[in-house]
Amino acid sequence: NAGVTQTPKFRILKIGQSMTLQCAQDMNHNYMYWYRQDPGMGLKLIYYSVGAGITDKGEVPNGYNVSRSTTEDFPLRLELAAPSQTSVYFCASSSRAGWMNNQPQHFGDGTRLSIL
C-alpha cells in the first residue's frame, strides 16, 4: 500500500531554474495539500485541492503553481527558483471518510529542495 508518494526525495536547483515536484496518492482521496517546512518552523500550506480540476491558495502560494488533472496526482511547480524556496516540501492527502475515522491527513516522505 503506497499511500502518498513524492518524487524526487532530494534536488538541488540553480537560481532561476524551474522544476516540478511530483505527488501521487493511491487511496482515492479527494483532498490534497502541499506544505513547506523551513528549518525550525512548522509546516505552512502552499496550495490545496478539494478534487480534480479544483485548486486554491494556502498561506504561502507566491512563487508556486499547481494543477490537479486527476484524483491521484497533484504536482507542484516552481517556475523561477529562488533561494527563499529552499525547504522541505510535503504532500498530503485526505478524505472525508478518513477524517471521520481518525486519519485526517496522510503525508508523503517529503522532498528536500536546495536552491543555490
Place this chain on the structure above:
Amino acid sequence: AQTVTQSQPEMSVQEAETVTLSCTYDTSENNYYLFWYKQPPSRQMILVIRQEAYKQQNATENRFSVNFQKAAKSFSLKISDSQLGDTAMYFCGYNSGGSNYKLTFGKGTLLTVNP
C-alpha cells in the same frame, strides 16, 4: 486567521518519565479539531492523537493523552513512560472543521528522550 503557538522550542525528558508539551491556539470557531503530529528524524509525519472540540472528554491513545481546555484555548500533550523512540519533533495542528480539511501547524517542539 487561526494561529497555533508552541512556546517550547525544545524539551528533554529521562526515559520512563512523563513530559508535557504545550500548545495554544487562537480561533473564533466553536467546533474544530486539534491534533498532535510526531516527526521523527526520518521526516515522516505521524498522527499521534486528535481531539474534537465538541467533546469534553480528553483524548487518550496508549501512553499519549491530551489536556484540552477549550475556554483557555489550550491543548497540551502528555507522554507517559517516555521511550527513546519518542524522540522527535512534535507539531500541534488545528482544523476549523471546514469542508476543505486544511491544517494549521505550530512551529513544533523538539523532544529528546535521554537514556
